[in-house]
Amino acid sequence: MPHTPYPSSYYAASANPVPARPELKGETETDVCIVGAGYTGLSTALFLLENGFKVTVLEAAKVGFGASGRNGGQIVNSYSRDIDVIERTVGPKQAQLLGQMAFEGGRIIRERIARYNIQCDLKDGGVFAALSAKQMGHLESQKKLWERFGHTQLELMDAKRIREVVATDSYVGGMLDMSGGHIHPLNLALGEAAAVESLGGVIHEQSPATRIERGANPVVHTPQGRVKAKFVVVAGNAYLGGLVPELASKSMPCGTQVITTEPLSDELAKTLLPQDYCVEDCNYLLDYYRLTGDKRLIFGGGVVYGARDPSNIEAIIRPKMLKVFPQLKDVKIDFAWTGNFLLTLSRLPQVGRIGDNIYYSQGCSGHGVTYTHLAGKVLAEALRGQAERFDAFADLPHYPFPGGRMFQVPFSAIGAWYYNLRDKLGV
Numbered sequence: 001m002p003h004t005p006y007p008s009s010y011y012a013a014s015a016n017p018v019p020a021r022p023e024l025k026g027e028t029e030t031d032v033c034i035v036g037a038g039y040t041g042l043s044t045a046l047f048l049l050e051n052g053f054k055v056t057v058l059e060a061a062k063v064g065f066g067a068s069g070r071n072g073g074q075i076v077n078s079y080s081r082d083i084d085v086i087e088r089t090v091g092p093k094q095a096q097l098l099g100q101m102a103f104e105g106g107r108i109i110r111e112r113i114a115r116y117n118i119q120c121d122l123k124d125g126g127v128f129a130a131l132s133a134k135q136m137g138h139l140e141s142q143k144k145l146w147e148r149f150g151h152t153q154l155e156l157m158d159a160k161r162i163r164e165v166v167a168t169d170s171y172v173g174g175m176l177d178m179s180g181g182h183i184h185p186l187n188l189a190l191g192e193a194a195a196v197e198s199l200g201g202v203i204h205e206q207s208p209a210t211r212i213e214r215g216a217n218p219v220v221h222t223p224q225g226r227v228k229a230k231f232v233v234v235a236g237n238a239y240l241g242g243l244v245p246e247l248a249s250k251s252m253p254c255g256t257q258v259i260t261t262e263p264l265s266d267e268l269a270k271t272l273l274p275q276d277y278c279v280e281d282c283n284y285l286l287d288y289y290r291l292t293g294d295k296r297l298i299f300g301g302g303v304v305y306g307a308r309d310p311s312n313i314e315a316i317i318r319p320k321m322l323k324v325f326p327q328l329k330d331v332k333i334d335f336a337w338t339g340n341f342l343l344t345l346s347r348l349p350q351v352g353r354i355g356d357n358i359y360y361s362q363g364c365s366g367h368g369v370t371y372t373h374l375a376g377k378v379l380a381e382a383l384r385g386q387a388e389r390f391d392a393f394a395d396l397p398h399y400p401f402p403g404g405r406m407f408q409v410p411f412s413a414i415g416a417w418y419y420n421l422r423d424k425l426g427v
């Protein structure tokens with residue numbers, strides 16, 4: 001089998017040392033076979049192992065090869081869709097459950113980091129930055145809404161206050177969430193994988209699941225082996241391809257791009273983000289940025305529908321960075337990469353069961369660092385027979401993309417064009 005390495009990125013270049021994890025060869029038996037070693041798979045594995053299950057994780061490439069090892073590193077709580085929209089969709093009872101869970105993912109991440117001593121540059125504090133009065137009004141109503149669900153830690157910032165935490169004149173105000181924050185995402189995934197193994201879980205890298213034989217005792221096939229299991233958890237998200245056709249028709253992989261500067265002097269770094277919070281703006285096609293542990297600026301933005309890799313990422317993202325921080329005009333870009341997240345039509349995650357024993361969670365549509373950690377807990381609860389929180393997610397509507405995969409890209413691109421225009425006009 002050809003060996004798939006990490007794509008070149010700042011994260012791969014600064015990853016903590018990792019053991020070699022062998023490809024699956026031959027037949028093995030387990031309680032739960034998990035397909036994919038991103039946050040969804042690893043979080044599920046950890047919760048299951050902590051509750052006495054035997055777990056085998058199959059990873060097509062390497063731990064954190066997908067979005068979990070390439071993302072902006074922002075611990076952004078809640079979902080990619082506002083809770084009032086969710087409430088209108090599923091009614092007050094389910095919305096109450098989902099609303100209560102919306103800030104749990106950030107707590108799970110911090111608990112994991114502390115319990116398993118994961119070295120991943122955790123910093124507290126995330127800012128939602130408003131580019132217009134309309135966006136500021138939206139943040140004000142969001143804050144009120146979240147307070148209804150018991151989340152009272154959010155602080156609104158006027159133009160003067162946000163200037164104290166982000167050195168740019170781009171914003172009219174914002175909202176600070178100290179339960180948000182940022183991490184080195186690949187090192188978080190690697191630390192979680194080590195925790196899985198410390199509890200007796202098995203991870204096979206370079207072992208793509210090529211077929212799931214369904215039935216009372218499902219069998220997951222790889223090129224050189226197979227895993228017999230009581231349950232299968234599908235956690236391949238945007239990298240899953242066609243392994244489970246029911247899931248492919250309901251979602252679309254999208255690329256988003258990230259650049260990383262050379263290390264900045266302490267003075268320059270401090271002038272950009274004096275409190276070292278991470279920032280995302282409130283546009284539909286949003287910009288997101290933060291400082292790394294070694295004081296580089298990581299800046300992401302832009303979406304490529306259908307996950308085609310753009311040829312010159314720096315040319316796309318650098319102008320966005322300079323719009324926010326023109327003071328970086330002479331700073332060199334050391335790394336640029338792309339990664340795929342999974343978009344759903346509703347922008348809500350898709351969670352469910354296929355038959356009795358194949359479970360899945362996918363498609364958090366951009367904001368997934370916290371959600372995937374929560375998803376692991378909720379999936380593990382369901383496998384233990386406590387499905388109330390799982391069902392709250394599973395009841396969210398799963399819409400197929402109109403026209404199927406062939407028309408997904410043009411359809412979504414039109415949608416993105418429309419929202420981009422609205423962002424630009426500030427309406």
Ligand SMILES: Cc1cc2nc3c(=O)[nH]c(=O)nc-3n(C[C@H](O)[C@H](O)[C@H](O)COP(=O)(O)OP(=O)(O)OC[C@H]3O[C@@H](n4cnc5c(N)ncnc54)[C@H](O)[C@@H]3O)c2cc1C
Nearest residue numbers: 036038039040060066067068071072074209236339368369
């Ligand atoms: C560039 C970028 C920036 C982002 N920034 C942020 C951010 O700052 N904050 C935030 O909240 N969210 C962000 N996201 C989204 C977030 O990273 C994802 O939602 C999250 O990491 C998804 O985790 P996952 O485990 O579901 O999927 P992934 O991390 O993509 O993991 C899926 C894994 O499954 C494996 N796999 C797939 N198919 C198979 C198979 N057949 N057999 C075996 N293995 C398989 C893949 O190789 C991969 O390792 C970003 C995403 C990208 C791409």
